[in-house]
Amino acid sequence: MKYLALVYYDENIMNGMSQQEWDALNNECSACVESLSQRGHFITGSPLLPVNTATTVRVRNGKTHTTDGPFAETKEQLAGFYMLEAKDLNEAIALAEKIPPARYGSIEVRPARELLSHGNAAGGAQAG
DSSP states (O other): OEEEEEEEEOHHHHHTSOHHHHHHHHHHHHHHHHHHHHTTOEEEEEEOOOGGGOEEEEEETTEEEEEESOSSOOSSEEEEEEEEEOSSHHHHHHHHTTSGGGGTEEEEEEEOOOBOTTSOBSSSSOOO
16 A cells, blocks of 8 residues: 655754755665665655745636645645555554654655546545
């Protein structure tokens, strides 16, 4: 089963890191991805640019509205994601706890729904 591990941390803490600390953390993340890949758990993932580069899109009554920044003000910001393959939630949690930024923020683990071939979402509400 696929699980999305969303990485959250306070960008202010990360911005306060020295270049050496930042490079060390990035090297840890690369090693984590390598380890997950070798064991068949890593599907894809990516770090994200800071929230000041984000744009939120809403469509209401057929009109598109955009807002600079993320949807909501929060203490921690979405920093990236890992798409993992795990046999169950317990294994996904065990994999997520090894993601280095967990020490600075949190990792939200959420099962991914599989989409049926005809475009309908499986397992609940339809994807929009």
